[in-house]
Structure formats: structure tokens, C-alpha cells
Amino acid sequence: MLRLYDTATGEVTEVGLRAPGRASLYVCGPTVYDAPHLGHGRFSLVFDVLRRYLLFTGLDVTYVSNITDIDDKVIERAASAGTTPSELTAHYEQVWWEAMDALGVLRPDEVPHATAYVARMVDAVAELVDRGVAYETSDGVYLSVADVPGYGLLARQPLESLRAGARVEAGEEKRSPLDFVLWKKAKPGEPTWPSPWGPGRPGWHTECVVMSLDLLGDGFDVHGGAIDLIFPHHENERAQAVALGRDFAHHWVHNGWVTVDGEKMSKSLGNFTSLDDLLSRSDARAYRLLVLRAHYRSPIEITPDTVAQAEAQLARLDELARRFELADPLEAAAFVVDAGPTGVEERDEAVARFRAAMDDDLDTPGALAAVFELVRRANTVADASGAEAARPLAEAVAEVCAAMGLRLRRASEELDDETAALAAARDAARAARDFARADSLRDELTGRGWLVEDTPEGTRVRRP
RNA sequence: GGCGGCGUGGCCGAGUGGUUUAGGCAGGGGCCUGCAAAGCCCCGUACCCGGGUUCGAUUCCCGGCGCCGCCUCCA
Incomplete structure (x- = not known):
């Protein structure tokens, strides 16, 4: 309770x-x-x-x-x-x-x-x-x-x-x-x-x-x-x-407060930032994560640095969603309800840890720690035994994040034709073991602001 | 003047009287990789200062110092 x-x-x-x-x-x-x-x-x-x-x-x-x-x-x-x-x-x-x-x-x-x-x-x-x-x-x-x-x-x-x-x-x-x-x-x-x-x-x-x-x-x-x-x-x-x-x-x-340079953000001090300002220059989910990272009664400091940290953290979660092609539970319903133990022991224990943290005065930092431990376990199990063995763990991550209103993003970006062609050309070069050409194509893609990864399905590009 | 909160490793941020650790970001080493990326493994001898209690305190008590807030129809 x-x-x-x-x-x-x-x-x-x-x-x-x-x-x-x-x-x-x-x-x-x-x-x-x-x-x-x-x-x-x-x-x-x-x-x-x-x-x-x-x-x-x-x-x-x-x-x-x-x-x-x-x-x-x-x-x-x-x-x-x-x-x-x-x-x-x-x-x-x-x-x-x-x-x-x-x-x-x-x-x-x-x-x-x-x-x-x-x-x-x-x-x-x-x-x-x-x-x-x-x-x-x-x-x-x-x-x-x-x-x-x-x-x-x-x-x-x-x-x-x-x-x-x-x-x-x-x-x-x-x-x-x-x-x-x-x-x-x-x-x-x-x-x-x-x-x-x-x-x-x-x-x-x-x-x-x-x-x-x-x-x-x-x-x-x-x-x-x-x-x-x-x-x-x-x-x-x-x-x-x-x-x-x-x-x-x-x-x-x-x-608690939002602070700026350690001081309460307030209109009288003139140091406030509108929500629109923040949302226009960062992922909206990053603010939710920033709020979750601190206990609700503590002040939180919102700076470009803490926002960037939250976005990096988010990328780790999104990476898991991509790896397992996780469905977003909040796509199907406005909120999620705990369906109870599944019998997959490691998953059930992680959800129990999550709930114990939340029950303890809404300890979202603790809940997040449970989430990230589960992320690591899911990746570890997937590395060792394949994605299907780890799927219940990965799905629990998405479920528990959704329980806090945090949605994971698995969709890869829409690629323009030119980018897709460069990626295909790189795959061809790698298949031919022409690594010099593959690397120059990667540089080309990197120069266009993409992060290039090799996967079993070939070159994947995404925004860093 | 009254009341309250906080001070944790490069950064953010939990927690606890002593057994092995929050967690994330950043950094270093390794595995993997054609090279990378992602992922995984390993790595930091942190707890403002001074007393006290205690076998033992970052954690409890007292006193300092520093920061912040409320006592104004600010979220």
C-alpha cells in the first residue's frame, strides 16, 4: 500500500x-x-x-x-x-x-x-x-x-x-x-x-x-x-x-521547487522558463524523466546539462525498445494496470521492486534504479540467450515506464532517399569487404548528422 | 524575528549505524566488431567542518559554516 x-x-x-x-x-x-x-x-x-x-x-x-x-x-x-x-x-x-x-x-x-x-x-x-x-x-x-x-x-x-x-x-x-x-x-x-x-x-x-x-x-x-x-x-x-x-x-x-542556479524559479525573480521554451528544444519525455529522477519533494535543477543527461538516459531506454521492437503500452490505452505476476521470476521480482519503491513515498529515483537494472538484465540475457528469452524482461521495462507515464520510442527515423541510398551503398561495400569505401560512406552519413550502426540486418542510421 | 529544508564521488541524484553495491550521465580499461556504434564486464577507496553517543557514524545528538525556502492571492 x-x-x-x-x-x-x-x-x-x-x-x-x-x-x-x-x-x-x-x-x-x-x-x-x-x-x-x-x-x-x-x-x-x-x-x-x-x-x-x-x-x-x-x-x-x-x-x-x-x-x-x-x-x-x-x-x-x-x-x-x-x-x-x-x-x-x-x-x-x-x-x-x-x-x-x-x-x-x-x-x-x-x-x-x-x-x-x-x-x-x-x-x-x-x-x-x-x-x-x-x-x-x-x-x-x-x-x-x-x-x-x-x-x-x-x-x-x-x-x-x-x-x-x-x-x-x-x-x-x-x-x-x-x-x-x-x-x-x-x-x-x-x-x-x-x-x-x-x-x-x-x-x-x-x-x-x-x-x-x-x-x-x-x-x-x-x-x-x-x-x-x-x-x-x-x-x-x-x-x-x-x-x-x-x-x-x-x-x-x-x-518541491524547480530551481535555476540554485534559486527558486519565480516570476518575481524573472528567472523562469516557459514550458514551451523547454519543449521546443528538448524531448518532452526528458522533462518527465528529469522529474522522475529526483524525489518529488526535492528541488530540481533544470539546466541544459541536466536536460542533456536525461535525454542520454532516455536514449538508453529507447535503444532497448528498438532492440526488442517493444510495443508502447500507452498506444493501446491511456494508462496501464498491473496484471500481476507472470511467473517469470526475474520479471516479477523487478516489478515488485518497482512497486516497493513507488509505495515508499513515491520514490521514483528508486523505481528508476529498478528499471535500469532490468534494462541491463534484459540486454544481458538477450546477448547470452537471444532476444526471445529476454523479451519478458524488456516488456516489463516498457510496462513499468508506462506506469509512470514514460513512453519508449522504438520507431526509427524516416529516411530520405539519399540517406537510404548511402546506407545501401555502404552495405554493398561491406559485403564486398571494401572497408575503405564503407568507412567513407559512414563519414558521409555522419557528416549529415546520422549515427551509423551495423546490425544483423545491415546498416542502421539514427539521430544521435 | 519565527519556522523549516538541504550540504553525498567530474555532473545529476537515492540511501543506510558496520556485512558487496543505489541508479543514470560523463571518463578509463576489456569483450564484441573489418574498424566503429549499440550491448555486456571491470574500474572511482563519496558522504561540509568540529565535538559527542557508540565496539563502530556519511547515517543519531550538539555546535559551527555554507546554501535554500516559507511567514507576501508565485506551481
């Missing part, structure tokens, strides 16, 4: 499921006011891997991830771009899904949009006011965190300690600097929805509480997001759920 670090307790504990055989996950999605960057890519990949692994173990998984399509940034960006918030968010949501598709991230089962949930958010805020834990000011409605038992649980800091560091804006009417806005009264020119407090729009933290509980119900299993969402976003979500008397997420999972 899967064990994961739980931010709420600070310990790695078993992920208890609300309903046997069924897992429910809510992952905070993007605010669609700009193109996605590497950080968005990482959290999407981390939770895609978690989801795929749960599916692999045979669970029925419901995965919900939202789109935030109304907030200050959306309004500001739309204004400066001379467009409307809804046009802006429609555009960037499309960009978002294109990037997710490129990364091989499965679409969520449900994608709630904040703007579609405003009425239900108003209901929730009204109930918080009724319960006496929220109050109205001249500019909105706020939650009184002092009235929420256990506030600071996720931040792992007591209320007083958080208060000491909180920034206080001049002219605020909040009772405590930590109180956060549930409803913002409209300023001129802003999109609005009706409410008991006049026209306005919801605060950010409310949507995820309302949408997750609506779609997954009380006591859903896992709530995830990137580490920066712990405080205040998730803390404040939880605070509302507690104040509403609802049973909220049972396990909190957060992934």
Missing part, C-alpha cells in the same frame, strides 16, 4: 482510502493568465505520476484539478492586453492543455472552473458569516482565523508565530493581519457576481474548498499542489472547511 508524506503531520504515512479500491484526488490547477512555466510542468507531472501509479495498482481513481479563471492577475492582464478576462482565460486555458498534452499528462476526470462555482462560493461564504467566523468590512468579507481551531497546521507554525511575521497593509480593516478575503467587493470595471454583500467576486482560497467538496465529497483522500501553496492557500482552504464543519482532505501532498 502506498505511503506518502503528509504535510499536515510531517510524517510518511499510509494513504488511507475513504472507500476501498477507490482513490479521490484534488490537485490545485493553474490560474490561466499566462503561459505555463517549468513549475507548472513539474507539479502536473508529479501528480500525473501519482495518479498513474494509483491506476497501475488497480485502484479506481477520480482526479479533479481546477482552472482558476478569475482573480486579480486575470483582471490586470486582460486590461493591459486590451481584452476581456474571459477571452484571456479561454486562450491561456487552451495553451495550458496543449502543454499538458505535450507532456503526456492525463486530462483530469473533472476540471471545475472558478467562474462556474461562484454561486456556490457565495453560499459557503454566507454560511461562514452565519456561523460567526467571517465578517464584512467596507471592501469585502473576511475569515477570522483566530476562530478556526488548529490554524497553522499545514504551515507547521502556531498562529502567534505566523502573526508575528505577517505583513500589515495600511488602512486595513481586518481584525487580524492573517484574516483572508472570502469575497471582494467590486471596484469599477471589474467582472462581478451578485452576493448578499453587493456585487463582487470570490477570493482565491474559497474556490478549491467548494469545488473539491462538491465533486469529491467530504473526507476525500488526497489534496495536492506545489509546496508554495501550503501557506497561505491550502492553510486557508482547510480553515474554511474546518469552519464549515466539513471533513476535508485526509492527506496533503506537496511537490
Whole structure:
């Protein structure tokens, strides 16, 4: 059974499921006011891997991830771009899904949009006011965190300690600097929805509480997001759920940063890279592999060097797929499910090692180590006893990679006529034992950017 | 000021109180090959510093040093 670090307790504990055989996950999605960057890519990949692994173990998984399509940034960006918030968010949501598709991230089962949930958010805020834990000011409605038992649980800091560091804006009417806005009264020119407090729009933290509980119900299993969402976003979500008397997420999972030169990549530091930049200059699978190579809670450094290392690693896997002409399990189905032991002992043990690593707080580096050991074994057995003897091992590599969403590529490149002719000429020269000519033809091919290999079937060229 | 994380061999990156090792990339030697490539085999006496606990610490404790993060509606 899967064990994961739980931010709420600070310990790695078993992920208890609300309903046997069924897992429910809510992952905070993007605010669609700009193109996605590497950080968005990482959290999407981390939770895609978690989801795929749960599916692999045979669970029925419901995965919900939202789109935030109304907030200050959306309004500001739309204004400066001379467009409307809804046009802006429609555009960037499309960009978002294109990037997710490129990364091989499965679409969520449900994608709630904040703007579609405003009425239900108003209901929730009204109930918080009724319960006496929220109050109205001249500019909105706020939650009184002092009235929420256990506030600071996720931040792992007591209320007083958080208060000491909180920034206080001049002219605020909040009772405590930590109180956060549930409803913002409209300023001129802003999109609005009706409410008991006049026209306005919801605060950010409310949507995820309302949408997750609506779609997954009380006591859903896992709530995830990137580490920066712990405080205040998730803390404040939880605070509302507690104040509403609802049973909220049972396990909190957060992934680590993408860093650049050892520093957190962030917009304010101006050191962020868009996902498109990376995908345009590297194999999209390399980013998934880069994410898998590090533990999900560790920071990962994305540099041209680490990307190149991941691509070299990928080449080793692809080479195996080519050697065995492996079918891609993700060609036939969106995800793979473990069919259980096959009776081929070495294969079954390797899959068990893979699962043990994944069960141990999603230890993907360990899982990858099991994969590469299996790659070596498959090649060794094939060298000694032929490809058929090693086939179950090689197929297990593809299967287990697919369980992490990593697809292997066996297709050789399309050859243009000239290249194919050079390769054929080289085969003829070798057959005639005219090695000088064969070597010069290889140089010719190499000069055109091909890597030349001899196989039992003759010259094979591929891109390095 | 409060809270937390990290410091592993050329690089990336796991892990562990001591028996034989993560894994990948790069590098060296070998097998294979007409020569290569791919694949396979072998190779690096790594764990920030100083104390302490211990028969024994990279792993536990304390103290340093260095780096990073959160306490701001950043993934």
C-alpha cells in the first residue's frame, strides 16, 4: 500500500482510502493568465505520476484539478492586453492543455472552473458569516482565523508565530493581519457576481474548498499542489472547511521547487522558463524523466546539462525498445494496470521492486534504479540467450515506464532517399569487404548528422 | 524575528549505524566488431567542518559554516 508524506503531520504515512479500491484526488490547477512555466510542468507531472501509479495498482481513481479563471492577475492582464478576462482565460486555458498534452499528462476526470462555482462560493461564504467566523468590512468579507481551531497546521507554525511575521497593509480593516478575503467587493470595471454583500467576486482560497467538496465529497483522500501553496492557500482552504464543519482532505501532498542556479524559479525573480521554451528544444519525455529522477519533494535543477543527461538516459531506454521492437503500452490505452505476476521470476521480482519503491513515498529515483537494472538484465540475457528469452524482461521495462507515464520510442527515423541510398551503398561495400569505401560512406552519413550502426540486418542510421 | 529544508564521488541524484553495491550521465580499461556504434564486464577507496553517543557514524545528538525556502492571492 502506498505511503506518502503528509504535510499536515510531517510524517510518511499510509494513504488511507475513504472507500476501498477507490482513490479521490484534488490537485490545485493553474490560474490561466499566462503561459505555463517549468513549475507548472513539474507539479502536473508529479501528480500525473501519482495518479498513474494509483491506476497501475488497480485502484479506481477520480482526479479533479481546477482552472482558476478569475482573480486579480486575470483582471490586470486582460486590461493591459486590451481584452476581456474571459477571452484571456479561454486562450491561456487552451495553451495550458496543449502543454499538458505535450507532456503526456492525463486530462483530469473533472476540471471545475472558478467562474462556474461562484454561486456556490457565495453560499459557503454566507454560511461562514452565519456561523460567526467571517465578517464584512467596507471592501469585502473576511475569515477570522483566530476562530478556526488548529490554524497553522499545514504551515507547521502556531498562529502567534505566523502573526508575528505577517505583513500589515495600511488602512486595513481586518481584525487580524492573517484574516483572508472570502469575497471582494467590486471596484469599477471589474467582472462581478451578485452576493448578499453587493456585487463582487470570490477570493482565491474559497474556490478549491467548494469545488473539491462538491465533486469529491467530504473526507476525500488526497489534496495536492506545489509546496508554495501550503501557506497561505491550502492553510486557508482547510480553515474554511474546518469552519464549515466539513471533513476535508485526509492527506496533503506537496511537490518541491524547480530551481535555476540554485534559486527558486519565480516570476518575481524573472528567472523562469516557459514550458514551451523547454519543449521546443528538448524531448518532452526528458522533462518527465528529469522529474522522475529526483524525489518529488526535492528541488530540481533544470539546466541544459541536466536536460542533456536525461535525454542520454532516455536514449538508453529507447535503444532497448528498438532492440526488442517493444510495443508502447500507452498506444493501446491511456494508462496501464498491473496484471500481476507472470511467473517469470526475474520479471516479477523487478516489478515488485518497482512497486516497493513507488509505495515508499513515491520514490521514483528508486523505481528508476529498478528499471535500469532490468534494462541491463534484459540486454544481458538477450546477448547470452537471444532476444526471445529476454523479451519478458524488456516488456516489463516498457510496462513499468508506462506506469509512470514514460513512453519508449522504438520507431526509427524516416529516411530520405539519399540517406537510404548511402546506407545501401555502404552495405554493398561491406559485403564486398571494401572497408575503405564503407568507412567513407559512414563519414558521409555522419557528416549529415546520422549515427551509423551495423546490425544483423545491415546498416542502421539514427539521430544521435 | 519565527519556522523549516538541504550540504553525498567530474555532473545529476537515492540511501543506510558496520556485512558487496543505489541508479543514470560523463571518463578509463576489456569483450564484441573489418574498424566503429549499440550491448555486456571491470574500474572511482563519496558522504561540509568540529565535538559527542557508540565496539563502530556519511547515517543519531550538539555546535559551527555554507546554501535554500516559507511567514507576501508565485506551481
